Amino acid sequence: xxxxxxxxxxxxxxxxxxxxxxxxxxxxxxxxxxxxxxxxxxxxxxxxxxxxxxxxxxxxxxxxxxxxxxxxxxxxxxxxxxxxx
Amino acid sequence: xxxxxxxxxxxxxxxxxxxxxxxxxxxxxxxxxxxxxxxxxxxxxxxxxxxxxxxxxxxxxxxxxxxxxxxxxxxxxxxxxxxxxxxxxxxxxxxxxxxxxxxxxxxxxxxxxxxxxxxxxxxxxxxxxxxxxxxxxxxxxxxxxxxxxxxxxxxxxxxxxxxxxxxxxxxxxxxxxxxxxxxxxxxxxxxxxxxxxxxxxxxxxxxxxxxxxxxxxxxxxxxxxxxxxxxxxxxxxxxxxxxxxxxxxxxxxxxxxxxxxxxxxxxxxxxxxxxxxxxxxxxxxxxxxxxxxxxxxxxxxxxxxxxxxxxxxxxxxxxxxxxxxxxxxxxxxxxxxxxxxxxxx
Numbered sequence: 001x002x003x004x005x006x007x008x009x010x011x012x013x014x015x016x017x018x019x020x021x022x023x024x025x026x027x028x029x030x031x032x033x034x035x036x037x038x039x040x041x042x043x044x045x046x047x048x049x050x051x052x053x054x055x056x057x058x059x060x061x062x063x064x065x066x067x068x069x070x071x072x073x074x075x076x077x078x079x080x081x082x083x084x085x
Numbered sequence: 086x087x088x089x090x091x092x093x094x095x096x097x098x099x100x101x102x103x104x105x106x107x108x109x110x111x112x113x114x115x116x117x118x119x120x121x122x123x124x125x126x127x128x129x130x131x132x133x134x135x136x137x138x139x140x141x142x143x144x145x146x147x148x149x150x151x152x153x154x155x156x157x158x159x160x161x162x163x164x165x166x167x168x169x170x171x172x173x174x175x176x177x178x179x180x181x182x183x184x185x186x187x188x189x190x191x192x193x194x195x196x197x198x199x200x201x202x203x204x205x206x207x208x209x210x211x212x213x214x215x216x217x218x219x220x221x222x223x224x225x226x227x228x229x230x231x232x233x234x235x236x237x238x239x240x241x242x243x244x245x246x247x248x249x250x251x252x253x254x255x256x257x258x259x260x261x262x263x264x265x266x267x268x269x270x271x272x273x274x275x276x277x278x279x280x281x282x283x284x285x286x287x288x289x290x291x292x293x294x295x296x297x298x299x300x301x302x303x304x305x306x307x308x309x310x311x312x313x314x315x316x317x318x319x320x321x322x323x324x325x326x327x328x329x330x331x332x333x334x335x336x337x338x339x340x341x342x343x344x345x346x347x348x349x350x351x352x353x354x355x356x357x358x359x360x361x362x363x364x365x366x367x368x369x370x371x372x373x374x375x376x377x378x379x380x381x382x383x384x385x386x387x388x389x390x391x392x393x394x395x396x397x398x399x400x401x402x403x404x405x406x407x408x409x410x411x412x413x414x415x416x417x418x419x420x421x422x423x424x425x426x427x428x429x430x
Binding site for chain 1: 369373374382392
């Protein structure tokens with residue numbers, strides 16, 4: 001996984017008061033201290049803005065964007081799809 | 086602060102303002118009633134929004150408390166709510182303070198537009214409800230209030246002028262003046278029996294819910310229209326009220342399942358299966374809630390309602406399976422009894 005991407009994503013979480021260690025990367029985001037639905041959605045919006053991707057209703061409802069690593073994978077896939085297009 | 090009584094907000098999960106208030110009062114007298122909130126005595130229903138009665142949103146309504154209080158589980162603690170009409174409603178504070186000083190628990194009709202800054206209605210729309218006021222400080226002119234906002238059901242300290250403004254603009258003082266009480270006093274029973282969980286009641290409601298969930302549908306609900314576009318955030322906020330109640334009910338359902346297991350009223354396999362469903366239901370409804378929140382915070386309000394409805398209908402099917410699990414456990418026990426009788430006869 002691109003380390004630059006990892007650091008950039010960590011920064012988004014950090015700006016929202018969530019520090020991500022290596023052990024946290026597969027942990028459910030719901031379990032992070034102070035994480036409520038509003039903060040979670042705000043983080044996703046920040047990610048969409050910073051990485052130039054769109055997170056739509058179907059992406060959210062899939063229930064896949066629940067860990068740091070899953071979000072990382074999602075960004076990768078979205079960016080690759082954009083590049084192909 | 087002079088209190089009528091210290092009240093701990095009932096916060097295990099959110100039902101609605103009336104029920105969380107009633108459970109806060111009841112558990113202060115007999116804490117076993119916190120488990121009564123877990124009962125599956127509820128139905129899915131829909132309501133018209135305060136801002137637009139034609140906009141229908143789904144929610145969950147607990148049975149009996151609004152129309153047959155005598156049948157509701159908390160009637161074992163709270164005998165009734167006694168209506169209060171202040172002698173001089175334009176100078177109601179002396180009466181309100183007297184009630185609190187006498188140790189009575191009172192809830193006052195207030196317009197939420199002026200009530201709590203973090204309440205959904207604050208400075209947005211006018212909606213009245215009854216809010217518990219359990220203390221006041223005559224010197225600092227502050228009041229202790231139990232009510233809900235975006236942070237949940239909690240204790241707030243608010244200034245006297247806001248109490249006056251919220252009451253003077255409430256339905257009890259405006260459009261429904263003389264028709265609804267200015268306030269209510271909770272009448273508490275003298276002898277209170279502790280609450281005991283009755284498994285047969287849970288199964289009776291599970292049977293009912295299975296039938297109801299088979300016919301309930303979200304297809305005509307969240308009926309966003311093009312003409313809502315300019316006011317979309319308000320419609321989303323209204324939708325979130327009901328979704329939040331449904332999501333919270335599944336937190337209540339998990340608490341119920343844990344309680345049944347603690348009391349050894351269900352088998353381990355039934356517990357594991359129901360717990361799995363309850364967790365998945367919480368997750369599914371949380372995702373629906375997050376989709377609404379996402380549309381609220383995003384510039385683009387192009388909400389995919391069909392997708393949300395499909396997910397919600399999927400959740401109904403899952404909930405039906407959860408209740409079937411406990412019903413099937415009962416049916417299996419009955420079958421075993423029957424077959425034992427067959428062997429012995």
